[in-house]
Structures are given as structure tokens and as C-alpha cells.
Amino acid sequence: MTIEGDRIYLLGATGRIGSVILPELIKAGVQVTVYARSPAKVPKAENITIVQGDYDDLTPFENSIAGHTRLFLLVADREDLDKVKIAFGTRAYAAGIKQLVELSARRLPWRSYNVVHVHQQAEDALYAIKDRGYHVVLRPTNFMTNMTDYDTIKNDNRIVDSADSDEQQEWISPADIGTVAARILLQPVEQHKDVAYELIGDVKTPAQRAAIISKLTGRTISYSQLPVQELYDFFIKAGETPSMAYYMSTYQSLSPVSRGLPLLLGRAPEKLEDWAANNKDLF
Ligand SMILES: NC(=O)c1ccc[n+]([C@@H]2O[C@H](COP(=O)([O-])OP(=O)(O)OC[C@H]3O[C@@H](n4cnc5c(N)ncnc54)[C@H](OP(=O)(O)O)[C@@H]3O)[C@@H](O)[C@H]2O)c1
Numbered sequence: 001m002t003i004e005g006d007r008i009y010l011l012g013a014t015g016r017i018g019s020v021i022l023p024e025l026i027k028a029g030v031q032v033t034v035y036a037r038s039p040a041k042v043p044k045a046e047n048i049t050i051v052q053g054d055y056d057d058l059t060p061f062e063n064s065i066a067g068h069t070r071l072f073l074l075v076a077d078r079e080d081l082d083k084v085k086i087a088f089g090t091r092a093y094a095a096g097i098k099q100l101v102e103l104s105a106r107r108l109p110w111r112s113y114n115v116v117h118v119h120q121q122a123e124d125a126l127y128a129i130k131d132r133g134y135h136v137v138l139r140p141t142n143f144m145t146n147m148t149d150y151d152t153i154k155n156d157n158r159i160v161d162s163a164d165s166d167e168q169q170e171w172i173s174p175a176d177i178g179t180v181a182a183r184i185l186l187q188p189v190e191q192h193k194d195v196a197y198e199l200i201g202d203v204k205t206p207a208q209r210a211a212i213i214s215k216l217t218g219r220t221i222s223y224s225q226l227p228v229q230e231l232y233d234f235f236i237k238a239g240e241t242p243s244m245a246y247y248m249s250t251y252q253s254l255s256p257v258s259r260g261l262p263l264l265l266g267r268a269p270e271k272l273e274d275w276a277a278n279n280k281d282l283f
Contacts, residue, residue: 003030003186003188005069006030006031006069006070007030007031007032007033007067007068007069007070008025008030008031008032008033008068008069008070008071008072008185009032009033009035009064009065009068009070009071009072009092009097010022010025010032010033010034010035010071010072011035011071011072011073011074011075011088012072012074012075012076012103013034013035013036013042014036014038014041014042015074015076016143016145016174016178017074017103017174017177017178017181018072018074018178019178020174020175020177020178020179020181020182021072021178021181021182021185022034022042022043022048023043024178024179024182024183024186025047025182025185025186026043026045026047026048028186029047030047030185030186031047031049032047032048032049033048033049033050033051033064033068034048034049034050034051035051035053035060035061035064036050036051036052036053037052037053037054039052051064055075055078055084058087058088058091061088061091062091065091065092065095065097066095066096067095068092068095068097069097069098069099069189070097070098070099070100070101070185070189071088071089071092071097071099071100071101072101072103072181072185073085073088073089073092073100073101073102073103074103075088075103077115077244079114079118079241079243080118081118081119081122082118082119082121082122082125085102085119085122085126086121086122086125086126089102089122089125089126089129090126090129093126093129093132093133096133097133098133098134098189099133099134099135099136099185099189099192100126100132100133100134100135100136101136101137101138101181101184101185102122102123102126102135102136102137102138103138103140103177103181104119104120104122104123104137104138104139104196105119105139105140106139106140106141106170106198106200106253107120107139107198108253113243113246113247113251114243114246114247115243115244115247116247123137123196127194133189134189134192134193134194135194136184136192136193136194136195136196136197137195137196137197138177138180138181138196138197138199139196139197139198139199140172140177140199140200141170141171141172141198141199141200141253141255142169142170142171142172142251143171143172143173143174143177144171144172144173144174144201144202144270144272144275144276144279145174145279145282146248147159147209148279148282148283150234150238153213153221153282153283154282154283157219157220157221157222158221158222158223158224159206159209159210159213159221159222159223159224160224160226160231160234161206161223161224161225161226161231162225162226162227162228162231162249162250163205163206163225163252164206164225165205165206165207165223165225166205166207167205167206168203168204168205168254169203169204169205169206169254170200170202170203170253170254170255171200171201171202171203171204171272171275172199172200172201172202172269173201173202173269173270173274173275175270175275175278176199176201176261176265176269176270177199179265179266180197180199180261180264180265183264183265183266184264197258197260197264198255198258199258199261199264200255200256200257200258200261201257201258201261201269201270201271202257202269202270202271202272203254203256203257204272206223206225207223208272209223209272210222210223212272212273212276213276213283216273216276216277216280216283217280217283221283228249228250231248231249232245232246232249232250234249235248235249257269
């Protein structure tokens with residue numbers, strides 16, 4: 001699937017999504033440059049070049065972006081995520097890249113959540129750049145891995161949330177996001193042009209989640225519906241920022257599974273039960 005002369009620049013290669021993309025690019029034999037703060041964490045391969053750098057000094061990026069055709073732009077959560085993304089994206093377009101694939105988040109009502117709004121700001125600013133290459137955006141909903149971030153299942157045999165036990169919630173597996181990104185990066189840029197893809201892979205209630213993990217682990221996993229203040233305090237105590245704690249304790253949005261996902265993935269999306277079975281050690 002490689003396209004002659006393509007050189008792909010990858011951010012976030014050692015994270016949940018990037019670690020799915022990188023092996024696909026290695027397998028495809030395309031030239032890849034990885035920007036990483038800890039090069040030792042990046043898998044080695046003949047077609048990979050590693051540039052050591054972080055978000056706070058973009059000099060190594062500026063010195064190495066020339067000659068690349070595409071950029072996968074993923075920035076880890078932080079309050080100034082918009083500024084960091086805009087800084088990388090602006091430099092990449094100025095260097096002549098033909099396609100930027102941006103990892104964003106679901107569009108929610110304007111300014112309703114800071115942690116999502118920073119993604120919207122970055123998307124809009126990069127989209128508005130004149131005479132740029134293509135701008136593809138991936139807008140995933142809640143990652144299935146969020147369920148295990150605080151180890152309440154592992155340590156306490158319970159799922160905590162503020163939703164009603166029968167409330168439908170959106171999910172996507174990080175493996176699916178990474179697979180979609182890798183496929184887009186290996187397909188002709190004209191195939192996707194400037195599209196923004198919403199990524200919802202499954203819809204499940206808290207009670208269904210508890211039943212799936214109970215069956216998988218052989219333990220009884222219960223669902224604890226917490227008052228929203230208690231859930232917010234839980235996230236603050238775990239070290240989250242007020243913006244992130246507000247988002248995670250109140251997020252309430254529901255759309256159906258994205259009908260286009262099988263086209264992007266080349267297969268059916270992972271159901272929550274598939275993701276759980278593939279990640280049993282997390283519970
Ligand atoms: N969780 C959700 O439900 C959700 C939903 C929608 C969108 N998102 C978005 O998804 C993104 C996170 O993706 P992910 O889960 O794949 O991330 P992740 O697993 O946390 O990985 C983050 C990546 O960024 C790198 N990184 C972190 N700080 C850095 C720095 N200062 N300089 C250079 N590199 C740095 C990390 O490198 P190291 O290995 O060195 O740490 C790692 O490669 C965020 O933008 C988030 O807003 C999340």
C-alpha cells in the first residue's frame with residue numbers, strides 16, 4: 001500500500017494510539033520519522049528515524065520536518081494542547097506536507113468542555129491556514145481504556161460512573177483509532193481530502209459493561225452509580241485537573257455507532273466485549 005516517495009512523521013508513537021500505528025507503517029515499508037521524548041521506548045526498524053524532542057521546544061521538529069509528505073499529529077492531554085498542536089501543524093504545513101492527520105475528539109456543544117474545546121480550537125486554526133496540504137481529522141469518542149485508568153475494577157471489582165445503569169454510552173477501542181489512522185496514512189491523500197471522521201465503535205450501558213467484565217474475569221464486577229459531586233471529587237483526588245474531572249464526571253452525549261467505520265477500518269469495529277477480551281490483563 002506504500003506510495004512512492006512518501007515520508008510520514010509520527011507524534012505519540014509510544015502511546016496507546018501511536019503504538020498501533022507504528023507497526024502498521026513499519027510493515028508497509030514506508031519511511032517513518034518518530035518524534036519522541038524517550039527514544040529508548042520506540043521500537044527499532046530499518047525504515048524508522050527517531051528525533052528526540054518534546055512539546056516545549058520544537059527546534060528538533062523544525063529541523064527535521066522538511067521532506068516529509070504527511071504528519072500524524074497527536075498531542076497528549078494538557079491545558080495548552082491547542083497551542084502545541086497549532087505550533088506543530090503550522091510548521092508542518094509551512095514545510096510543505098501534503099496531508100496532516102489530526103487526532104482530535106468528538107465535537108460537543110461549543111465551549112461546553114475545556115478538554116474538548118482545545119481540540120476544536122486547534123482543528124479550526126489548522127483548517128483555516130491558507131494554501132495548506134489536506135487536513136484529515138479523527139474525532140474519537142471515549143476510549144475503552146478509560147474504564148481501567150483508575151483500576152477500580154482491578155482493585156475494587158467495580159465500575160464507577162455518574163450515569164444511570166441503563167444509560168447508553170459511546171465507546172471506541174484505541175486499536176480501532178490507530179488502525180483507521182494507519183490506513184489513512186497509507187492511502188492516497190486524495191481519498192480523504194479534508195474530511196473529519198467521528199469515531200464511535202460501540203454503544204453500551206454501565207450495566208452491560210459490568211456484565212461483560214464479570215463474564216470475562218469470572219469475578220462479580222458491580223456498577224456503582226455515584227452522585228456527580230462524588231465522582232468529580234474522585235477524579236480530583238486521582239490528580240486530574242478540574243477541566244478533566246468535570247468532563248469525565250459529567251460527559252453525556254449519545255450518537256449511534258459510526259456507520260462509516262467498517263469502510264475506514266476494512267473490518268467491523270471492535271465491540272466492547274472484543275476489546276475487553278483482548279485486554280483481559282487490565283482487569
Ligand atoms: N481518552 C479519551 O477518551 C479520549 C477521547 C478523545 C480524544 N482523546 C485524545 O487522545 C489523545 C491521547 O492519545 P493516547 O491515549 O494515545 O495518548 P497516550 O497513550 O497518553 O500517549 C501520549 C503520547 O504523547 C507523548 N508525549 C506526552 N508528553 C509529551 C511531551 N511533552 N513531548 C513529546 N511527546 C509527549 C507520549 O510519550 P511518552 O511515551 O514519552 O510519554 C506518548 O507517545 C489526547 O489528545 C486526548 O485528548 C482521548
